Amino acid sequence: xxxxxxxxxxxxxxxxxxxxxxxxxxxxxxxxxxxxxxxxxxxxxxxxxxxxxxxxxxxxxxxxxxxxxxxxxxxxxxxxxxxxxxxxxxxxxxxxxxxxxxxxxxxxxxxxxxxxxxxxxxxxxxxxxxxxxxxxxxxxxxxxxxxxxxxxxxxxxxxxxxxxxxxxxxxxxxxxx
Ligand code: IMP
Ligand code: MG
Numbered sequence: 001x002x003x004x005x006x007x008x009x010x011x012x013x014x015x016x017x018x019x020x021x022x023x024x025x026x027x028x029x030x031x032x033x034x035x036x037x038x039x040x041x042x043x044x045x046x047x048x049x050x051x052x053x054x055x056x057x058x059x060x061x062x063x064x065x066x067x068x069x070x071x072x073x074x075x076x077x078x079x080x081x082x083x084x085x086x087x088x089x090x091x092x093x094x095x096x097x098x099x100x101x102x103x104x105x106x107x108x109x110x111x112x113x114x115x116x117x118x119x120x121x122x123x124x125x126x127x128x129x130x131x132x133x134x135x136x137x138x139x140x141x142x143x144x145x146x147x148x149x150x151x152x153x154x155x156x157x158x159x160x161x162x163x164x165x166x167x168x169x170x171x172x173x174x175x176x177x
Pocket of ligand 2: 041
């Protein structure tokens with residue numbers, strides 16, 4: 001284990017199991033719908049890659065790079081750094097992200113795609129941190145729930161580091177304090 005990690009929360013085996021289960025569930029739910037997976041960079045990787053290998057129905061994939069920022073106290077906005085190239089009008093869209101914490105990012109993205117006249121918009125997140133929730137956003141597919149701690153690995157970063165860890169772990173406090 002990396003020396004900066006306090007403990008492992010989700011092991012490599014558990015991550016593989018999560019991708020298998022979610023891939024199968026989505027394949028059942030979206031049979032004949034040809035869904036479009038939209039990965040939110042950079043945190044969606046490697047989750048979306050492992051998930052897609054377990055999806056057994058025809059589908060398409062695209063990626064979007066966004067950053068959310070607070071414009072005023074009450075109005076959060078999403079900044080699109082790189083948009084998708086596929087046309088999603090009338091399509092069944094599944095947004096894929098690493099973690100739902102406050103819920104702001106996923107909620108704003110869901111609204112954005114609803115405005116683009118998609119047939120349906122659902123969210124698939126590897127991790128859910130329910131104690132951090134500020135905005136109530138419906139997340140249809142969740143890998144697993146984590147406590148209110150700062151986690152890294154398997155796509156999740158601190159200052160752009162640790163994305164390459166093959167597991168999800170809690171970062172030692174002295175590493176970000
Ligand atoms: P939200 O908008 O607060 O739901 O959070 C969305 C983003 O915050 C995620 O996509 C992550 O990039 C980041 N984030 C939230 N919690 C953590 C964490 O524990 N570790 C790393 N990134 C996190
Ligand atoms: Mg992120």
